[in-house]
Amino acid sequence: MRIAIDAMGGDHAPEEIIKGALEARQALDGDDELQLIGPPDVLEAQLRTLGAGPDIVQIVPADEVIGMDDPPVESLRRKRKSSIAVMARLAAHGETDAVLSAGNTGACVAACQLRMRTLPGVHRPGIAAVLPTLGGPVTMCDVGANVSCKPINLYQYAVMSCVYARRLLNIEQPRVAIMSIGEEEAKGNELVRRTRELLRADPELNFVGNVEGRDIFDGVCDVVICEGFVGNVILKLTEGLVDMVFRAIKQELIAGNLRLAMEFKPIITEIYKKYDYHEYGGALLLGANGTAIICHGSSKSRTIKNAILVAKKFHTLKINERIVARLAQCLVKPNGQ
Amino acid sequence: MRIAIDAMGGDHAPEEIIKGALEARQALDGDDELQLIGPPDVLEAQLRTLGAGPDIVQIVPADEVIGMDDPPVESLRRKRKSSIAVMARLAAHGETDAVLSAGNTGACVAACQLRMRTLPGVHRPGIAAVLPTLGGPVTMCDVGANVSCKPINLYQYAVMSCVYARRLLNIEQPRVAIMSIGEEEAKGNELVRRTRELLRADPELNFVGNVEGRDIFDGVCDVVICEGFVGNVILKLTEGLVDMVFRAIKQELIAGNLRLAMEFKPIITEIYKKYDYHEYGGALLLGANGTAIICHGSSKSRTIKNAILVAKKFHTLKINERIVARLAQCLVKPNGQ
Numbered sequence: 108m109r110i111a112i113d114a115m116g117g118d119h120a121p122e123e124i125i126k127g128a129l130e131a132r133q134a135l136d137g138d139d140e141l142q143l144i145g146p147p148d149v150l151e152a153q154l155r156t157l158g159a160g161p162d163i164v165q166i167v168p169a170d171e172v173i174g175m176d177d178p179p180v181e182s183l184r185r186k187r188k189s190s191i192a193v194m195a196r197l198a199a200h201g202e203t204d205a206v207l208s209a210g211n212t213g214a215c216v217a218a219c220q221l222r223m224r225t226l227p228g229v230h231r232p233g234i235a236a237v238l239p240t241l242g243g244p245v246t247m248c249d250v251g252a253n254v255s256c257k258p259i260n261l262y263q264y265a266v267m268s269c270v271y272a273r274r275l276l277n278i279e280q281p282r283v284a285i286m287s288i289g290e291e292e293a294k295g296n297e298l299v300r301r302t303r304e305l306l307r308a309d310p311e312l313n314f315v316g317n318v319e320g321r322d323i324f325d326g327v328c329d330v331v332i333c334e335g336f337v338g339n340v341i342l343k344l345t346e347g348l349v350d351m352v353f354r355a356i357k358q359e360l361i362a363g364n365l366r367l368a369m370e371f372k373p374i375i376t377e378i379y380k381k382y383d384y385h386e387y388g389g390a391l392l393l394g395a396n397g398t399a400i401i402c403h404g405s406s407k408s409r410t411i412k413n414a415i416l417v418a419k420k421f422h423t424l425k426i427n428e429r430i431v432a433r434l435a436q437c438l439v440k441p442n443g444q
Numbered sequence: 445m446r447i448a449i450d451a452m453g454g455d456h457a458p459e460e461i462i463k464g465a466l467e468a469r470q471a472l473d474g475d476d477e478l479q480l481i482g483p484p485d486v487l488e489a490q491l492r493t494l495g496a497g498p499d500i501v502q503i504v505p506a507d508e509v510i511g512m513d514d515p516p517v518e519s520l521r522r523k524r525k526s527s528i529a530v531m532a533r534l535a536a537h538g539e540t541d542a543v544l545s546a547g548n549t550g551a552c553v554a555a556c557q558l559r560m561r562t563l564p565g566v567h568r569p570g571i572a573a574v575l576p577t578l579g580g581p582v583t584m585c586d587v588g589a590n591v592s593c594k595p596i597n598l599y600q601y602a603v604m605s606c607v608y609a610r611r612l613l614n615i616e617q618p619r620v621a622i623m624s625i626g627e628e629e630a631k632g633n634e635l636v637r638r639t640r641e642l643l644r645a646d647p648e649l650n651f652v653g654n655v656e657g658r659d660i661f662d663g664v665c666d667v668v669i670c671e672g673f674v675g676n677v678i679l680k681l682t683e684g685l686v687d688m689v690f691r692a693i694k695q696e697l698i699a700g701n702l703r704l705a706m707e708f709k710p711i712i713t714e715i716y717k718k719y720d721y722h723e724y725g726g727a728l729l730l731g732a733n734g735t736a737i738i739c740h741g742s743s744k745s746r747t748i749k750n751a752i753l754v755a756k757k758f759h760t761l762k763i764n765e766r767i768v769a770r771l772a773q774c775l776v777k778p779n780g781q
Contacts, residue, residue: 213626213631240688241688241691241692241695251625254625254632254633255633255634286677288588288591288672288673288676288677288680289550294550295591295673296591296592296673297592319677319680319684320676320677320678320679320680320681320682320683320684321680321681321683321684321685321687322684323681323684324684324685324687324688325684325688335625336625336632336633336674337673337674337677339625339657340623340625340656340657340674340677340678341657341677341681342657343625343656343657343658344657344658344660344678344681344682344685345657345681345685346657346658347656347657347658347659347660347661347662348661348681348682348685348686349685349689350658350661351577351578351661351662352686352689352690352715353689354578355578355715355718355719356693356711356715358578359711359714359715359718360711363711363714364707364711367704367707367708367711370701370704370707371704371708374693374696374697374700374701374704377696377700378689378692378693378696381692381696382692
C-alpha cells in the first residue's frame with residue numbers, strides 16, 4: 108500500500124517525521140510505498156543527513172507549509188501548495204491509500220473532510236484517540252473534529268469506534284459509554300440525553316450508560332463518546348495534568364532527597380513507557396473516506412513510526428469497509444435526526 | 445454569624461461532618477453559631493460519641509435525607525423535611541447567614557437556587573471551585589450548576605470569580621481565561637466566541653484569552669470560566685487522573701522495589717498535602733443571594749472544617765456585596781443578551 112506523510116507538519120518537522128518514516132520503512136513490506144510530502148530540496152537534504160538513499164521513499168513536492176497556529180480554513184484556501192493540501196489531494200485522486208500528518212490539526216481535519224469526503228452513510232467524521240489507562244486502552248471520539256455535535260454524530264462515533272476497538276485493539280464486545288456529569292439517567296445535557304436514546308435503540312452496541320471524568324481511567328468502558336469540544340479539553344487536560352503531577356514529584360524529590368530522586372527516575376520512565384499515548388501513534392479520523400491519521404504536534408520519530416504502522420493495519424484490516432457495512436445495518440439514520 | 449450545616453450529606457455523614465463542625469468551632473469566634481441539620485436523635489448520639497456537650501452547637505431538626513444518587517429536583521419536591529430542604533429554608537427565612545452541604549450536589553444547587561434566589565443583577569449562579577496548581581490556586585466557574593450556559597452567564601461568572609479570587613485568594617488583578625480548544629481567536633465553539641466579545645468589552649476584567657486543558661496547571665491564569673458541563677468533566681477528570689497516576693506509581697514501586705516504595709511514601713503525602721483541593725474546603729455557589737458552600741461528597745472532617753472557615757471569610761469580607769456593586773457597574777446586562 109501507499110502511505111503519504113506530511114513531512115513538514117509538527118514541532119519537530121521535518122527531521123523527526125522523516126526519521127519516523129525511515130524507521131517504519133524497515134517494518135513495512137517490500138511493496139509498501141512511503142510518500143514524503145514537502146519541498147524536495149529540504150527533504151532530500153534531510154534524507155542525506157540521515158544516510159538514506161533517494162530511492163527508499165518517494166518525494167511528492169509541496170512548496171508551502173501551514174504553520175501550527177495558522178487559521179485552518181483560511182490557510183488551506185490561501186496555501187494550495189501546502190503539504191497538507193497536497194496530502195489531501197493525493198488521497199482524493201486515489202494516488203495514495205493513507206495519509207498522515209502531525210501538522211495543524213484543524214487544517215488537517217478540514218483538508219481531509221473537504222477532499223476525501225465521508226464514508227457512505229457517515230454524517231460527520233470524528234477523531235478517535237486512544238487513551239492508555241490502568242484498565243487498558245480506551246478509545247475516545249470525538250477529540251476535536253466536530254465541535255458542536257448532533258445526537259446522530261455521537262451515535263455514529265460510537266458505532267465506528269466499536270469497529271475500531273474490536274479490530275485494532277482486539278476488544279471483542281467494546282463497552283460504550285457516553286461522557287456525562289453524573290451516572291444517573293436524568294443527568295447531563297440535552298445532547299447527552301438525546302444521544303442516549305439512540306445508543307440504547309441499537310441492540311448491537313454494548314452500551315453501559317453515562318461515564319464521569321473520574322471513571323475513564325478505571326476500566327469501566329472501552330469506548331467513550333463525547334462532543335469534540337469536550338473531548339479535546341479532556342485530551343489536553345490529561346496531558347497537562349500528568350505532566351504537572353510528575354513535575355510536582357520531581358520538585359519534591361529534588362528539594363528533599365537527591366538520591367531518592369535518582370532511584371525514582373527509572374520508575375517514572377517505566378510508567379511513561381507503559382502509559383505513553385505515543386505508543387498508539389496518533390488518532391484516526393473515523394468516517395473519512397480513506398485512512399487519515401492525525402498525530403500530535405509534538406510527535407517524535409517513534410510516534411510517526413507507530414502511526415504509519417497503525418495506518419497500515421487500519422487499511423489492511425479493511426476497517427472502513429466494516430464501518431460502512433455496520434452503518435448500513437443500523438436502524439438509526441442521519442435523515443432520521 | 446450563624447452557619448447552617450447539612451449534617452446528613454456526604455459519604456461520611458454524619459460522623460465526619462459533625463467532627464469537622466466541632467473542629468471549626470474551636471477556630472471560630474465565641475458569638476459565631478453552628479447549626480447542625482438532621483434527625484436530632486442521630487445528631488445528639490453522634491455528639492455524645494465525640495464527647496461534645498449539647499450546648500456547643502444548635503440542632504435544627506430534619507427527619508429526611510436525600511441520598512447521594514437520588515434525582516435532585518424530584519427528591520426535593522418529595523422530601524420537604526430533608527436536611528438539604530431545611531437548610532435552604534433557613535437561608536431563605538433569614539434564620540442563618542451561610543449554608544454548607546457535602547450531600548447530593550444537584551439537590552443542593554437546586555434548593556439554594558429555588559429558596560435563596562440570586563443576587564440582584566445575577567442571571568444564574570455558578571459553582572466556583574479552586575484547583576491547586578504549580579502556578580498557584582486557579583478558580584474555575586462553573587463546575588456543574590449550569591449545564592448549558594449563555595454568554596451572559598459565563599461573563600458574570602468571570603466577574604464574580606474575579607471578586608472572589610481578589611478578596612479570598614488575595615490575587616490583586618486576576619487573569620481571566622476562557623476554556624477553549626485552541627489559543628487562537630477563531631477556535632472554540634459559538635458560546636466561546638460570543639462570550640469572548642463580552643469579556644473583551646469590559647475594561648475592568650484582566651482578560652487573557654483562550655486557555656487549553658493543558659495550560660490550566662501552568663500558571664497562565666487565575667480564573668477559568670466554562671460551561672457547567674465542561675467544568676464538571678474537568679473537575680472529575682482531574683480527580684480520577686491524579687488518582688490513576690499515583691496508583692500507577694504505587695504498582696510500579698511495589699512490583700519493583702519495596703524499600704523504595706516505603707521511602708517514597710512521605711513524598712506522596714507531601715504532594716497530596718500541597719495540592720490537596722480539600723484545603724480549599726468546598727466550592728462556592730457564586731451568585732446565590734447568600735453564602736452557600738458545596739463540599740465534595742467524599743469530604744472528611746478537615747474539608748468540612750475548612751469549608752466552614754471559608755464561609756465565615758466569604759461572609760465577613762462581604763464578597764456578595766462587592767459582587768452586587770461590581771455587577772451594577774457592568775455595561776453588559778442580562779437583558780442585553
